[in-house]
Structures are given as C-alpha cells and as structure tokens.
Amino acid sequence: MILDPQLISLRIRRSEIRCGSDSENCQRCPDHEWPNEGKTKCVVRDDEFLSYETDVVTLVFSIISILLSLITLCIIGIYTLFRNIPIVRANNRNLSFILLISLMFSLLCVFLFIGRPVDITCMLRQIFYGVFFTVAVSSVLAKTIIVCIAFKATRPDSPWRKCVGVKLPYTVVLVCSSIQILNAVIWLSLSPPYQEYNLDYPGKIIIQCNEGSVLAFYLMLGYMGFLAAVSFVLAFLVRTLPDIYNEAKYITFSMLVFCSVWICAIPAYLSSTGKHMVTVEIFAILASGGGILGCMFLPKCYNILMEPEKKSKAQGKQKILPYEN
Structure with missing residues (x-):
C-alpha cells in the first residue's frame, strides 16, 4: 500500500x-x-477490534447466530422426521438438506469475525462464509431450475423430460460451487488476507484484516450476488405456476431478501473502518441467512406441523412429481 x-x-x-x-x-x-x-x-495506544469484553453487539450477534443455527437444526430434524411426505420430497429433499447444512455453517462463521484478528482467522472467515453461502445459493438456484424444467416437462412429448433427473441439481451445485472454490484457492495462493495494524487514527491502533486481493474479495461477493439474482429472476418468472408443492414464491422472497441485504450492506461496508466494518459484514451474513430460513423453510414447517389434515389430504391425492426426490 x-x-x-x-x-x-x-x-x-x-x-x-x-x-x-x-x-x-x-x-x-x-x-x-x-x-x-x-x-x-x-x-x-488502545487496541481497537470487535471484542467480546468491550462490545455488547458481539453478545447480540453471538446469540442470534446460535439461535438461527439451532432453528436450522430443528428444521433439519423436521425434514428428516417427515422426509417421506410430498411437501418435503418436492423440489428434491436432498437439496434442502444441502442448503440447510451450508446455511448453518454460514451462520456459525460469524464467530470467526469476532475477537482479535490474526492471520489464520482473517484467511478463514472470508473463505468459509463465501464458499458456504455459495453452496447455499447454488442449491437455491438448482431448486429454481428444477421447478422451471419440471413444469415444462409435464407433457409426455416434451423435450424437457430429458433434463429431469437426479444428476441435474447436483451438477448445478457442484459446478457453481467449484467456481467459488477455485477463486478461493487462487486468492489464498497469490494474495491471502492477513492481520493489519492501522495507525492512522489518534490514540488507538485499529487491528483489522487486510483482504489481500481486493479483486478476489469482490469477485466472491459479486459471484454470490450473480447466483442469487439468477435464482430470483427464474423464480419470479414461474411464481404463478400451480403452487401445491411449487416453492418458487418462497425462493423469490428469500432471494429478494438476500439481494436487498447485500446491496444495502456493501455501501455501508465501504464507508466503515475497523470494527464497524466487521459489524456491517456480520449483520449482512445473519440477515441474509435468516431471510433464506424464514422465507423458504418456516412456511413449510408450519404446514407440516400445524396443518396435518391438509398434509394428509394432499398426500392422498397428489401423485409424485418428476422433480421429487
């Protein structure tokens, strides 16, 4: 510099x-x-960083992170217990498990941002939440593609039937996640994040993480935003399809929340320094992760647990759709 x-x-x-x-x-x-x-x-000089001892906001973030992780675990338990009902099988239940697990790890990455930064946490925190969030958004994109293809493949002579299968969603997740992992490997190899002492402010030393390669950092965020935007557009286009098991509406709202949070957070992130910058990033991680949980899974869990008669009725008359697994 x-x-x-x-x-x-x-x-x-x-x-x-x-x-x-x-x-x-x-x-x-x-x-x-x-x-x-x-x-x-x-x-x-006084050392300044987001500390457990001096910053109350760290306690708030820790509680929210643990609470959202526990909610994710509960949803995984509900989906496992009711794994054979159509509302869980719809849109590929295995993708739902991948999405939930990656979301849980993304939310737990918050603890890498709290405390005195060191070289190892500076490297791990950006890479971990970037990769885990990419897996989560890739799973959402795969679900959206399945919805689009499945309802186009309802006719026996439809050419889209060739695209319906178990391998397609996993291929989407694998390819989309591999691009982010490749970016992370190049980032760590050429210019990894590291601990930095900022002496530009009177009377204090701001201990922070230097991102190393700014280009790699914004490529990571931009790629996640691109996947979320594609998922949002596709889900928005098919939102009016029959919705007994169509979660396009849930995907639309969850990706809208995800994109809105990060669009608002990036300007605040760029205008902040030190622990305030870290606070903005943690808030964006928790808000976007919580938004996906709330918009995609809580309505389904409500239907599973609170409306058993509706669930039983649907089980009796609904055939297995081509995108169920």
Whole structure:
C-alpha cells in the first residue's frame, strides 16, 4: 500500500512530543504509543477490534447466530422426521438438506469475525462464509431450475423430460460451487488476507484484516450476488405456476431478501473502518441467512406441523412429481 507523503508527515507530527518546556526539538513516539494531551510524554495506544469484553453487539450477534443455527437444526430434524411426505420430497429433499447444512455453517462463521484478528482467522472467515453461502445459493438456484424444467416437462412429448433427473441439481451445485472454490484457492495462493495494524487514527491502533486481493474479495461477493439474482429472476418468472408443492414464491422472497441485504450492506461496508466494518459484514451474513430460513423453510414447517389434515389430504391425492426426490 502506497501512502501519501503528506499523510506520513502529518502522522509523524501528531506522534511527536516536546523534550522540555524551553526546547525546540521534538521526539517522535514509537508506533504503538501516542503523546498525551500536554505533549509531555508518550502513552500506550488502545487496541481497537470487535471484542467480546468491550462490545455488547458481539453478545447480540453471538446469540442470534446460535439461535438461527439451532432453528436450522430443528428444521433439519423436521425434514428428516417427515422426509417421506410430498411437501418435503418436492423440489428434491436432498437439496434442502444441502442448503440447510451450508446455511448453518454460514451462520456459525460469524464467530470467526469476532475477537482479535490474526492471520489464520482473517484467511478463514472470508473463505468459509463465501464458499458456504455459495453452496447455499447454488442449491437455491438448482431448486429454481428444477421447478422451471419440471413444469415444462409435464407433457409426455416434451423435450424437457430429458433434463429431469437426479444428476441435474447436483451438477448445478457442484459446478457453481467449484467456481467459488477455485477463486478461493487462487486468492489464498497469490494474495491471502492477513492481520493489519492501522495507525492512522489518534490514540488507538485499529487491528483489522487486510483482504489481500481486493479483486478476489469482490469477485466472491459479486459471484454470490450473480447466483442469487439468477435464482430470483427464474423464480419470479414461474411464481404463478400451480403452487401445491411449487416453492418458487418462497425462493423469490428469500432471494429478494438476500439481494436487498447485500446491496444495502456493501455501501455501508465501504464507508466503515475497523470494527464497524466487521459489524456491517456480520449483520449482512445473519440477515441474509435468516431471510433464506424464514422465507423458504418456516412456511413449510408450519404446514407440516400445524396443518396435518391438509398434509394428509394432499398426500392422498397428489401423485409424485418428476422433480421429487
């Protein structure tokens, strides 16, 4: 990083103290210290990062992360217990499990953002949540593609029937996730994130993570946004199809929430520094993950648990659809 010479000069002047009351000479404080108000001696700078001890917001984020992870586990349990009913089998139940597990790990990645940053956490936190969220959004995209194809393949002579099968959704998830994993490997190989000490602010040292390759970081976010946008558009186009087991409406709302959260978070992220930047990123992770859970799975869980008569009636008259698994 190239620093402006005027900024360096200003930092040096701010870090100086007088040797005595009648002296014209000044002595510069070490980088980890700062002059007191009277400019008579150097005092130790305060370290600033998102800490468990001093920031109440970390407790709030931790509780929300654990709560959402527990809700995800409960949904996995409900889907496992009722795995053979049509509402769970629709749109490929195995994809639902992949989506839920990847969401749970994405939500737990929040704990990598809290605490004093070190090189290993700086590398893991961006890579982990980027890859896990990509797997989750890829699963949503695969579900959306299945909905689109399945309702086009209802006629016996439809050419779309050749595309309906077990391999298609897993191929979509594998290919889409592999692109993000490749980006992560290149990122870690060429310019990985690392711990950085920001000395530009008076009286404190901001301990933060330098992303290393800014291009790789924004490619990661942009790729997730691209997958979410494609899922949203496809789901929006098929939202009016028969909806007894069509979750296009749920996908539309969940991707709308996901895209809205990150579109709002990126400007706030760019205008923040230090722990405030980390706070914005954690909020975006929790809000987008919670949005997918709330929009896609809670309505289904309500139907499964609270309306058993509707579920039994549907089981009796609904045939197995071509995209069920």
